[in-house]
Amino acid sequence: MSVDEKTVRRVARLARLAIPEERLAPMAGELNAILAWVEQLQELDTSAVEPMTSVRPMRLARRKDVVTDGGYAADIVANAPRTEDNFFVVPKVVE
Amino acid sequence: MRELLKLSLSEARDGLRAKSFSSAELTAASVKAIESARELNAFVVETPEIAGQMAAASDAKLAKGEGGALEGIPLGIKDLFCTKGVQTTAGSKILKGFKPVYESTITSQLWAAGAVMTGKLNMDEFAMGSSNETSHFGPVVNPWRRGNDATKLVPGGSSGGSAAAVAADLVFGATATDTGGSIRQPASVTGLVGIKPTYGRCSRWGVVAFASSLDQAGPMTRTVKDCAILLREMCGFDPKDSTSVDMAVPDFEASCTRSVKGLRIGVPKEYRIDGVPAEIDALWEQGIAWLKDAGAEIVEVSLPHTKYALPAYYIVAPAEASSNLARYDGVRYGLRANSDDLTEMYETTRAEGFGREVQRRILIGTYVLSAGYYDAYYIKAQKVRTLIADDFTRAYEKCDAILTPASPSPAFGIGEKANDPISMYLNDVYTVTVNLAGLPGIAVPAGLSKDGLPLGLQLIGRAFDEETLFAAGAALERAAGFVAKPTKWWTS
Numbered sequence: 001m002s003v004d005e006k007t008v009r010r011v012a013r014l015a016r017l018a019i020p021e022e023r024l025a026p027m028a029g030e031l032n033a034i035l036a037w038v039e040q041l042q043e044l045d046t047s048a049v050e051p052m053t054s055v056r057p058m059r060l061a062r063r064k065d066v067v068t069d070g071g072y073a074a075d076i077v078a079n080a081p082r083t084e085d086n087f088f089v090v091p092k093v094v095e
Numbered sequence: 096m097r098e099l100l101k102l103s104l105s106e107a108r109d110g111l112r113a114k115s116f117s118s119a120e121l122t123a124a125s126v127k128a129i130e131s132a133r134e135l136n137a138f139v140v141e142t143p144e145i146a147g148q149m150a151a152a153s154d155a156k157l158a159k160g161e162g163g164a165l166e167g168i169p170l171g172i173k174d175l176f177c178t179k180g181v182q183t184t185a186g187s188k189i190l191k192g193f194k195p196v197y198e199s200t201i202t203s204q205l206w207a208a209g210a211v212m213t214g215k216l217n218m219d220e221f222a223m224g225s226s227n228e229t230s231h232f233g234p235v236v237n238p239w240r241r242g243n244d245a246t247k248l249v250p251g252g253s254s255g256g257s258a259a260a261v262a263a264d265l266v267f268g269a270t271a272t273d274t275g276g277s278i279r280q281p282a283s284v285t286g287l288v289g290i291k292p293t294y295g296r297c298s299r300w301g302v303v304a305f306a307s308s309l310d311q312a313g314p315m316t317r318t319v320k321d322c323a324i325l326l327r328e329m330c331g332f333d334p335k336d337s338t339s340v341d342m343a344v345p346d347f348e349a350s351c352t353r354s355v356k357g358l359r360i361g362v363p364k365e366y367r368i369d370g371v372p373a374e375i376d377a378l379w380e381q382g383i384a385w386l387k388d389a390g391a392e393i394v395e396v397s398l399p400h401t402k403y404a405l406p407a408y409y410i411v412a413p414a415e416a417s418s419n420l421a422r423y424d425g426v427r428y429g430l431r432a433n434s435d436d437l438t439e440m441y442e443t444t445r446a447e448g449f450g451r452e453v454q455r456r457i458l459i460g461t462y463v464l465s466a467g468y469y470d471a472y473y474i475k476a477q478k479v480r481t482l483i484a485d486d487f488t489r490a491y492e493k494c495d496a497i498l499t500p501a502s503p504s505p506a507f508g509i510g511e512k513a514n515d516p517i518s519m520y521l522n523d524v525y526t527v528t529v530n531l532a533g534l535p536g537i538a539v540p541a542g543l544s545k546d547g548l549p550l551g552l553q554l555i556g557r558a559f560d561e562e563t564l565f566a567a568g569a570a571l572e573r574a575a576g577f578v579a580k581p582t583k584w585w586t587s
Contacts, residue, residue: 003462007462008458011458011461011462011465012442012458013442014461014465015417015445015457015458015460015461016421016424016438016441016442016445017442017445017446017449017454017457017458018439018442018443018445018446019446019454027455027458030455030516031455031458031459031462033516033517034409034455034459034516034517035459035462037406037409037517038406038407038409038410038472038476039406040402040403040406041403041406041407041410041475041476041479042475044400044403044479044482046475046478046479046482049478049479049481049482050478050481051474051477051478051480051481052477052478052480052481052484053477055294055295055308055309055338055532055533056293056294056295056338056340056533056558058295058338058340060337061334061337061341063334072196075196077427078194078196079192079193079194079195079196079427079428079429080426080427080428081425081426081428081429081430081431082431088426088427090426090437090440091434091435091436091437091440092435092437093437
């Protein structure tokens with residue numbers, strides 16, 4: 001499997017990453033080099049292997065579904081580039 | 096004052112308790128050394144005022160015969176750890192100016208134990224790198240040089256600032272993190288001890304996420320005992336991290352004096368890799384002989400899927416990174432590009448804020464998780480991960496710990512490998528299996544290369560058996576008698 005410029009453009013869009021037109025071809029080359037290298041995994045027959053889903057066998061801890069934290073909106077927005085009355089400000093999305 | 100900084104962390108601790116010197120003296124020496132070593136570019140932020148206040152508080156406690164396990168000891172903090180009110184960037188432009196309103200669990204524990212913060216340490220951007228060259232704040236320079244050759248060498252990565260700061264005697268220890276080798280590889284090429292504990296030992300809460308199923312924090316220090324002391328304070332159950340393990344934290348320092356007599360040390364034949372310099376293999380042989388002399392039993396073991404570890408890692412890590420780094424969108428914190436269109440604002444912010452290696456990994460990660468490729472890449476890699484973990488389980492039927500080299504070469508020159516990602520990725524060839532399997536691994540300095548640069552050995556343990564690593568690591572340290580130090584060339 002290898003990627004072309006069109007695929008890089010599509011993936012970059014999915015990743016919300018602006019890639020200038022002239023970088024598409026070099027980036028496709030860089031990604032293909034990595035993809036060609038990871039291709040060696042196909043040598044392994046993994047049809048009977050379960051994918052790892054937990055690094056150490058463990059059951060996630062449960063907790064009561066109650067509010068235990070909160071009430072500091074000003075802290076939450078303290079590092080935001082643009083805020084108004086403790087809200088995040090973003091470009092207009094609905095007309 | 097400089098002499099104080101040559102002490103090990105444990106000697107500094109004992110000296111403080113015996114009131115041979117104060118934390119104020121120790122901290123002032125550290126702050127001054129940090130200022131005079133700016134050429135190393137190890138620190139992104141220096142916090143002399145905070146250090147002074149913390150030292151004064153420590154001295155007050157020590158005067159009363161009180162204080163924690165690290166009372167009054169100056170440490171450096173990798174810039175991946177959120178520190179309340181102190182800029183935390185993960186080495187990225189996208190987080191420039193970010194001042195967390197909270198403290199990571201690990202640093203909270205260190206401050207509670209009395210440690211003194213001297214500043215935030217440089218690192219590869221979002222911990223993606225093996226040479227500290229991807230940092231937005233520029234590369235860190237290794238205090239070590241090839242003899243009289245003035246070529247600037249990398250300190251390894253991603254915890255390059257941590258490595259340089261401890262190796263140059265600026266601080267007594269540093270926090271670091273390890274996703275594929277980022278504690279052990281820099282420790283190896285700067286002559287330090289570094290441990291990546293078992294996945295779940297150290298809380299990941301408040302540590303900027305790279306690849307959540309692989310990330311583990313750990314300490315970097317100049318001796319095995321120091322490493323044990325610092326790790327104990329970093330470990331512990333944290334309900335705020337869902338993968339944190341609720342287990343007692345052993346007295347790792349006590350393990351350092353435990354005998355290795357009868358301990359079975361595995362030597363994996365698959366770790367003899369073509370193209371690795373002969374001196375790496377020779378050092379490994381030496382390490383085997385040292386442990387044998389100390390009474391350990393050497394057994395050959397097989398880890399047959401070793402060669403698939405790096406390719407599997409370069410699917411899993413970018414996949415998790417692409418997901419974790421989605422949060423940097425210009426809305427809640429960090430950089431924001433100007434645009435009237437929301438999507439364009441996201442795309443431009445991320446293009447301007449992320450460096451080249453980070454962008455490359457986000458794209459790879461997004462690709463392997465995208466519709467139609469998820470099974471072929473991501474699920475395949477997670478299956479290979481199971482095979483690698485099973486390799487270790489089988490090996491531990493025959494041995495108690497595994498000895499390998501820690502890095503495939505000594506420190507290389509800045510810029511030497513910058514344009515070849517795959518060659519850069521190979522720096523983690525000995526360390527990455529450990530992250531994939533969630534096991535503990537320690538790097539211990541063991542010798543010098545033909546150019547006079549440090550080289551380390553790695554010990555890999557069973558899950559949650561860091562104690563054996565400290566016992567065997569201390570045995571290696573005693574046998575190696577590694578006392579070499581970099582010659583001070585950096586000046587203010």
